[in-house]
Amino acid sequence: EDQVTQSPEALRLQEGESSSLNCSYTVSGLRGLFWYRQDPGKGPEFLFTLYSAGEEKEKERLKATLTKKESFLHITAPKPEDSATYLCAVQAAGSGNTGKLIFGQGTTLQVKP
Amino acid sequence: DTGVSQNPRHKITKRGQNVTFRCDPISEHNRLYWYRQTLGQGPEFLTYFQNEAQLEKSRLLSDRFSAERPKGSFSTLEIQRTEQGDSAMYLCASSLAPRTTQETQYFGPGTRLLVL
Numbered sequence: 465e466d467q468v469t470q471s472p473e474a475l476r477l478q479e480g481e482s483s484s485l486n487c488s489y490t491v492s493g494l495r496g497l498f499w500y501r502q503d504p505g506k507g508p509e510f511l512f513t514l515y516s517a518g519e520e521k522e523k524e525r526l527k528a529t530l531t532k533k534e535s536f537l538h539i540t541a542p543k544p545e546d547s548a549t550y551l552c553a554v555q556a557a558g559s560g561n562t563g564k565l566i567f568g569q570g571t572t573l574q575v576k577p
Numbered sequence: 578d579t580g581v582s583q584n585p586r587h588k589i590t591k592r593g594q595n596v597t598f599r600c601d602p603i604s605e606h607n608r609l610y611w612y613r614q615t616l617g618q619g620p621e622f623l624t625y626f627q628n629e630a631q632l633e634k635s636r637l638l639s640d641r642f643s644a645e646r647p648k649g650s651f652s653t654l655e656i657q658r659t660e661q662g663d664s665a666m667y668l669c670a671s672s673l674a675p676r677t678t679q680e681t682q683y684f685g686p687g688t689r690l691l692v693l
Contacts, residue, residue, distance in 0.1 A: 507684035563680045567619030
């Protein structure tokens with residue numbers, strides 16, 4: 465069964481303290497791995513898509529990387545406005561032509577000033 | 578460039594009542610997805626449409642749930658005889674069916690349902 469697990473569930477950082485969020489996945493063929501940011505009471509906001517092992521993408525203080533079993537979201541020198549829940553999701557090749565996303569439970573990040 | 582919109586944003590109803598939610602996708606997007614998210618969990622897939630055709634439904638979608646996408650534009654999700662367990666955030670996402678394997682879904686703000 466296709467599955468996504470994120471760790472840690474919650475992370476508290478001081479402003480400027482860099483860290484990484486982990487997303488482990490098991491899928492019947494990976495079509496794509498997605499990172500979203502979700503603020504309380506709002507819908508997920510798209511951040512990155514990664515398609516093959518070794519791929520990396522960056523946006524401001526965020527950098528996403530992908531291996532054959534997991535993805536990392538690295539946060540460099542975070543600011544309080546980076547506080548949010550970060551969701552990882554996969555599209556599985558075994559799902560046929562559907563693009564449905566399988567999500568992890570998310571990592572809630574709090575950055576204190 | 579408008580994003581995905583959903584209405585209403587919040588809905589409070591009594592157990593046993595019917596509710597209907599609406600989603601307007603990004604205008605050129607031909608795929609539309611519905612997800613449900615409960616507190617502290619990631620979204621779970623419910624169903625999706627390509628144009629007006631409903632192509633897949635999750636086993637989470639009981640026979641009390643029905644979704645439509647007339648003319649391949651906006652979509653509605655109806656829940657009949659609501660139960661307290663239906664309380665959740667209902668999210669809509671849209672995408673452009675990929676010419677390759679690449680497809681990105683963009684989410685709306687969600688409709689938060691509370692069943693009393």
